[in-house]
Amino acid sequence: MTPAVRAFAARPVLAVAGALAVVLTALSGRYGYHRDELYFLVAGEKLAWGYVDQPPLTPLIARISTELFGNTPMGLRVFSTLASAATVIVIALLAREFGSGRGGQIVAAVCAAISGFLPGVGHIVSTATYDLLAWMLIAFFAVKLFRTDDRRWWLALGLTVGIALQNKYLVVLPVGALFVALLIVGPRRVLRSWWLLAGVVIAGLIALPNLLWQFQHDWPQLTVAGGISEDDGTENRIMFIPLQILQLSPVLLPIWIAGFRRLWKLQWPRAVALAYPVLCVAVLAVGGKSYYALPLLYVLVAAGAEPTLSWINRNRVSAVVAATFTAATSALFTLPVVPVSAVEFVLPVNKEQGEQIGWQNLTTTVAAVIPPNATILAGNYGQAGALRRYGPAHNLPLAYSPHMSFADWEHPSDTATGPVLLIQQERTPSFESHFPNCHQLTTVQNPTPNEEDGTALVLCDAPTTPWSTLWPTLRRYY
Structure with a gap:
């Protein structure tokens, strides 16, 4: 019943x-x-x-x-x-x-x-x-x-x-x-x-x-x-x-x-x-x-x-x-x-709180150091998303990233031969090896110690390999 x-x-x-x-x-x-x-x-x-x-x-x-x-x-x-x-x-x-x-x-x-x-x-x-x-x-x-x-x-x-x-x-x-x-x-x-x-x-x-x-x-x-x-x-x-x-x-x-x-x-x-x-x-x-x-x-x-x-x-x-x-x-x-x-007090229990802080600061830091005609290459989708959301207000160029679906949406044109600004949570020699003459300009200082605090902004020369050839080797799924 x-x-x-x-x-x-x-x-x-x-x-x-x-x-x-x-x-x-x-x-x-x-x-x-x-x-x-x-x-x-x-x-x-x-x-x-x-x-x-x-x-x-x-x-x-x-x-x-x-x-x-x-x-x-x-x-x-x-x-x-x-x-x-x-x-x-x-x-x-x-x-x-x-x-x-x-x-x-x-x-x-x-x-x-x-x-x-x-x-x-x-x-x-x-x-x-x-x-x-x-x-x-x-x-x-x-x-x-x-x-x-x-x-x-x-x-x-x-x-x-x-x-x-x-x-x-x-x-x-x-x-x-x-x-x-x-x-x-x-x-x-x-x-x-x-x-x-x-x-x-x-x-x-x-x-x-x-x-x-x-x-x-x-x-x-x-x-x-x-x-x-x-x-x-x-x-x-x-x-x-x-x-x-x-x-x-x-x-x-x-x-x-x-x-x-x-x-x-x-x-x-x-x-x-x-x-x-x-x-x-x-x-x-x-x-x-x-x-x-x-x-x-x-x-x-x-x-x-x-x-x-x-x-x-x-x-x-x-x-x-x-x-x-x-x-x-x-x-x-x-x-x-x-x-x-x-x-910072709650981050050990819930790090997602920190993931909501500092994105405008990242954008203004990039805007303060990027040279003319530079290509922005973000290391992860959060950085790329933030620069696409807040970048236009600072006249920043379109940010690219080889991370997740960003790798499929766009990549730099082969005609982009200016310097490249790499945005990296941690500097990675194997990643930088694709770009000649890299040197760090500054780091991002966020108001709270989240994942992007201390992110390195590294300026390099344009890659010697065409972007269309290089791009598939850069993509990251996680």
Whole structure:
């Protein structure tokens, strides 16, 4: 018999989602663009069915947002804010599917809003922002399928997975983990349906244009992913569990443990519970980042909301203190609430804060030293994106970079025979060897010690090899 669900606590849940949206909007103009956002701005100007390191959806959203609301950090981040508010609502709906009443749904929404990861990815434009919403929708439709045994929910799952694949390929991980868990603990009967095949077809058709693009370009995404695993795999495995706890919030640890136990006790959603450890094993095996598995913890938080409500009713003062502490620490480490001069304090926990600072300073430093007729060659996409965003105000020439998709968009003309200004986080002799007579002009001094602080500006003569021949040897995928 299908378990019943309670009425949706629409007003309080919408109020929580709205409060998060207000906070994100109020803070969206602080600091500046994130490194990745500068990349998305340029990618959005060069719309395609794919890029070497990602599908096309996030750059497309970035383009739409800046066209509608202006090319500022606040204008760029409007849809990220809306996606995060929507994620809070879906998490509350998940709690409802697991049997939570009004109070449990509110607890689920509040826990999501004051956690670390959700506001953090909601503050900036990133593939993870929309990926989190997609994962929550996939979980919601899967839970609907398991609870009602209505196989038509496969269509909603297929549609969501297809769209998610146009944003980030990581969506195959939770889908695969859920499928494995379904085979182990059931309900396997939902797999015996033509609706499943229809859902797979829908997902495939939506994802097909990007998959064709990757095929035509020799699957560069695999090269990028392999580089991430090779460079950071060991560190990712060591820090996997600690970061899972820290990025969500240590205070929420008992809630998602209670959620796992509750799903197992309910039996019919056991596959949802088992999917999380299965996913963790898969991410650890490939050396992926800790946040790759983090979204499924929000599903467990939604499941743990109802038993947590019983504790809250018995310990109201402690619950208020815990919620206030969680909200404060999450804001401190994931949102731009501290002055720029104090950002160094939060960088050991969240280096992404520093990635939003110093890009205009980089541009003015370049403008102060670049000689006439020089070609600018940036070492990474953040530098190139910043110079393309802020450079025109300083009459700087177009900045090029062999990093990621910048390598495909443009390269210097063979007629460019003037000096070359290299922008390097660290001077690299093998890279400079392509350019004669290199000498360092200055370094970039940022107000906070982020990755670009101390970046070297190195002036060289033009390469002896034509740019069109040299360019393929310079490209970097990671």
